[in-house]
Amino acid sequence: MTPSAYVLEYHLVNYRRTWRASVFSSLVLPLLTMLGFGLGVGGLVTGDVQGVSYLQWMVPGLIASTALQTAVAESTWPVMSCFTWVKIYFAQAAAPLRIADILGGHLAFMLFRVLATTTAFLLVAFLFGALRSPWAVLVPLIALLIGAAVAAPVAAYTASVSSDSYLAILIRFAVLPMSLFSGVFFPIESLPEVLRWVAWVLPLWHGVDLSRAATLGLDPGPGAVWQVLYLLLWCVAGWFLATWRYRRRLVI
Amino acid sequence: MNSLIHARGLIKRFGDFTAVDGIDVDVRAGEAFGFLGPNGAGKSSTMRMIGCVSPPSGGVLQILGMDPRRDGPRIRARLGVCPQLDNLDPELTVLENLTTYARFFGISRKTARDRAAELLDFVQLGERAGSKVEPLSGGMKRRLTIARALVNEPDVVLLDEPTTGLDPQARHLVWERLFRLKQQGVTLVLTTHYMDEAEQLCDRLVVMDGGRIVAEGSPRELIEAHSTREVVELRFPTQDQGAYAEKLAGIGERVEVLPDRVLLYVADGDDALAEVHRRSLSPASSLARRSSLEDVFLRLTGRTLVD
Numbered sequence: 404m405t406p407s408a409y410v411l412e413y414h415l416v417n418y419r420r421t422w423r424a425s426v427f428s429s430l431v432l433p434l435l436t437m438l439g440f441g442l443g444v445g446g447l448v449t450g451d452v453q454g455v456s457y458l459q460w461m462v463p464g465l466i467a468s469t470a471l472q473t474a475v476a477e478s479t480w481p482v483m484s485c486f487t488w489v490k491i492y493f494a495q496a497a498a499p500l501r502i503a504d505i506l507g508g509h510l511a512f513m514l515f516r517v518l519a520t521t522t523a524f525l526l527v528a529f530l531f532g533a534l535r536s537p538w539a540v541l542v543p544l545i546a547l548l549i550g551a552a553v554a555a556p557v558a559a560y561t562a563s564v565s566s567d568s569y570l571a572i573l574i575r576f577a578v579l580p581m582s583l584f585s586g587v588f589f590p591i592e593s594l595p596e597v598l599r600w601v602a603w604v605l606p607l608w609h610g611v612d613l614s615r616a617a618t619l620g621l622d623p624g625p626g627a628v629w630q631v632l633y634l635l636l637w638c639v640a641g642w643f644l645a646t647w648r649y650r651r652r653l654v655i
Numbered sequence: 656m657n658s659l660i661h662a663r664g665l666i667k668r669f670g671d672f673t674a675v676d677g678i679d680v681d682v683r684a685g686e687a688f689g690f691l692g693p694n695g696a697g698k699s700s701t702m703r704m705i706g707c708v709s710p711p712s713g714g715v716l717q718i719l720g721m722d723p724r725r726d727g728p729r730i731r732a733r734l735g736v737c738p739q740l741d742n743l744d745p746e747l748t749v750l751e752n753l754t755t756y757a758r759f760f761g762i763s764r765k766t767a768r769d770r771a772a773e774l775l776d777f778v779q780l781g782e783r784a785g786s787k788v789e790p791l792s793g794g795m796k797r798r799l800t801i802a803r804a805l806v807n808e809p810d811v812v813l814l815d816e817p818t819t820g821l822d823p824q825a826r827h828l829v830w831e832r833l834f835r836l837k838q839q840g841v842t843l844v845l846t847t848h849y850m851d852e853a854e855q856l857c858d859r860l861v862v863m864d865g866g867r868i869v870a871e872g873s874p875r876e877l878i879e880a881h882s883t884r885e886v887v888e889l890r891f892p893t894q895d896q897g898a899y900a901e902k903l904a905g906i907g908e909r910v911e912v913l914p915d916r917v918l919l920y921v922a923d924g925d926d927a928l929a930e931v932h933r934r935s936l937s938p939a940s941s942l943a944r945r946s947s948l949e950d951v952f953l954r955l956t957g958r959t960l961v962d
Contacts, residue, residue: 409758416755420746490742494803496708498759499732655669655709 406500410508411515413491418512426523433524436465437531453590455535455619462533463542463614464587466524470546471607473520474553475578477513479570482561485509486652496653506642506649510554517550518543528618536620545617549610552634555641562648581605586612606637658683659719659811659842660705666713667700667866674700676866677714682811687833687843691853691948692863693960698846699739701863702815705844707731719810732760735804739815741796745789749780749799752788753806760807767806774802778832794825801832805841812836814845818852830855848960850948862952869955874948881954882946883908885924889917889931889938899936906930911953920950 418425441458448457485492495505522543528534560573584594584601585608591599602608609630616623623630660682667675675697682688690698703709704716707723707730716723718730743752750771757767775781778798788796797817804812817833818826833856837843847853853860854874862870862877870877887907891899897912904910907921921927924943931938952960 406759406761409761412758413755416751417744417747489744489746490740491744493708493738494742494756495759497706497731497734497736497738498756498807499728499761500759501728653708655703 406504407507407511410495410500410504411511412508413495414509414512415515418516426519429520429523430527432520433465433469433527437462437527437533440465441531441533458531459533459535459619460615461588462528462531463539463618464585464611466521466528466542466546466618467549467607467610467614468582468585468587469524470517470521470549470610471553471578471582473517474513474550475557475574477516478554478557479561479573480567482509482558483564483567483570486562492649492653502646502650502653505653506558506645510551510558510642510645513554513558514547514550517546517554521546534618536618538617538620541617542614545610545613548613548631548634548638549606552606552610552637552641555638555645557641559641559644559648562645562652577605581607584608586615606634609634660688660844661717662715664714665701665704665711665716667697667704667709668712673866675704678861678863678866678868680861680868682842682844684810684842685840686858687837687845687856689844689853689857689860690846690863691848691850691857691860691952691960692846693848693952693958696848696863697866698848698863699815702813702844702846706734706736706813732807733810735807735809735812737797737800737804737812737814737817739819741800743788743796743799743803746787748785748787749775749791750784752799753803756803757806762807770806770808771802774805777805777835778802779828792825794821794828797821797825797829798832801829805836809841811842811844814843816846816848818847818849826852850952850960853948860948862948862955864952864956864958870951877948877951878946882950883920884922884946885927886944886946886950887919887921887924887927887931888942888944889919889936890915890940891917891936892939902934902936903931909954913959918950918953920946 440461445457452460492505525539525542557573561570580601584591584598585605586602591602591608613623613627613630616627658681660680662678662680664677664679665675666673666677678701690701692698700709704711704723705718707718707727710724719733721730723730747755753771753774754767757770775784778801780795780799783791783795788799791799818829821829833843837856845856857874859873861868870881872880896915896917899917900910900912903917903919906927907919909920911918911920919927928941928943949960
């Protein structure tokens with residue numbers, strides 16, 4: 404086993420305390436959304452959206468958005484706690500672990516959480532008949548890509564700020580706009596050009612687009628390759644940023 | 656070269672501030688070595704360099720014959736670290752804190768469990784193995800942190816201010832455990848600003864002030880070299896203790912005036928007290944005692960250890 408696996412193991416042992424509540428909420432959340440948006444909003448949107456029902460159109464976006472939410476939730480307060488409140492990162496740095504092991508093990512845990520919440524959502528969506536294509540099995544992979552593209556840079560951000568009020572700022576001014584303007588609830592074509600750039604530059608929309616192509620069985624075209632590469636770029640850049648910021652905090 | 660820790664001209668700078676200013680240290684196998692000094696003397700910065708989590712800014716540092724700049728993880732695999740502030744996981748159980756930490760050293764789950772059970776008995780927390788860390792007392796947490804530092808059977812245990820913030824009873828319990836470790840031949844390196852802690856635990860120590868080492872030796876050697884055998888402490892019923900310094904001149908080797916008392920450095924405390932009374936000086940209280948490391952520090956730096 405590599406040392407980062409030991410770090411992952413620590414986070415899993417820690418998670419064992421709350422996993423029941425956590426599994427429950429990762430099933431209830433999609434269930435409520437399915438009812439609220441599918442029946443509620445879906446009842447208002449009488450016409451089809453891009454040729455499918457509103458529920459079927461929106462579900463892949465919501466799964467991608469769940470990947471975002473989980474990644475952000477795991478890479479903000481928990482990371483700050485590891486630095487500031489519990490300080491377990493410092494205990495890990497005193498053991499024969501390198502920065503890459505500490506960060507890698509924690510990111511692996513965050514991705515495990517992303518995989519769990521999005522797979523649960525996918526299952527509920529399947530039971531509601533909201534998936535139109537077997538290509539939907541690719542959705543967990545896309546969710547992982549979104550998760551890594553978000554968790555790594557956000558962990559870097561969290562490692563750089565001194566108090567958790569900066570985390571609230573991140574949620575308000577980055578995560579919320581990204582959730583609203585990334586084609587989760589409506590096609591980005593409805594947005595003015597300026598706001599469409601928000602979708603193109605930030606990672607979520609690319610994930611929403613890929614996820615939607617998978618559950619609706621649409622041909623994503625060659626653009627999909629670029630979208631995957633673009634998300635990978637976020638992952639790699641985020642990794643380097645986070646390693647840098649973690650080193651600044653742990654090796655002084 | 657037989658020293659486990661070998662430093663020559665070791666320097667640590669933070670920007671313009673020099674925390675450690677060229678220190679020479681050698682720690683030999685099996686000894687309990689101390690860094691004694693007030694807060695801000697550079698003790699913790701030195702410990703962090705030895706713990707391979709803080710790269711030296713200059714000088715030579717070798718730990719277990721290796722270079723911390725290159726072999727950090729290999730050195731840390733053989734160190735046990737008890738940091739100044741507890742960084743246990745309060746949500747995990749006492750046992751889980753040890754087993755998860757043992758895994759960071761690549762120790763198998765079974766060995767980790769066996770060793771954790773042994774160590775919990777050693778630090779007298781065996782009965783708390785299954786309880787969470789959160790509600791434990793400060794002394795229990797510190798003992799658990801010490802147990803965690805032993806989980807990899809380290810060659811050297813680093814203890815940064817091991818009893819700071821503990822009540823007297825908890826301190827004695829920690830001292831007793833550390834003394835047991837020392838008897839077992841474990842090499843201990845500790846920092847402290849308590850002179851009684853240094854006297855009780857350290858075979859050899861360095862006195863640090865302002866990033867430099869100002870004296871080195873065993874507690875006894877230091878006291879013999881830098882202080883008299885006994886000290887008389889006098890408190891006079893006045894705001895200005897200094898007013899009495901002149902009247903006390905000539906009794907013993909040296910007079911030291913502190914804000915709240917006057918110290919007389921003498922060979923024999925009772926003789927000195929008799930002389931004080933013969934001069935018709937009437938202190939509100941008086942005490943004759945043996946010299947301590949506190950007096951050594953006062954002599955070397957002109958300041959007290961704990962402000």
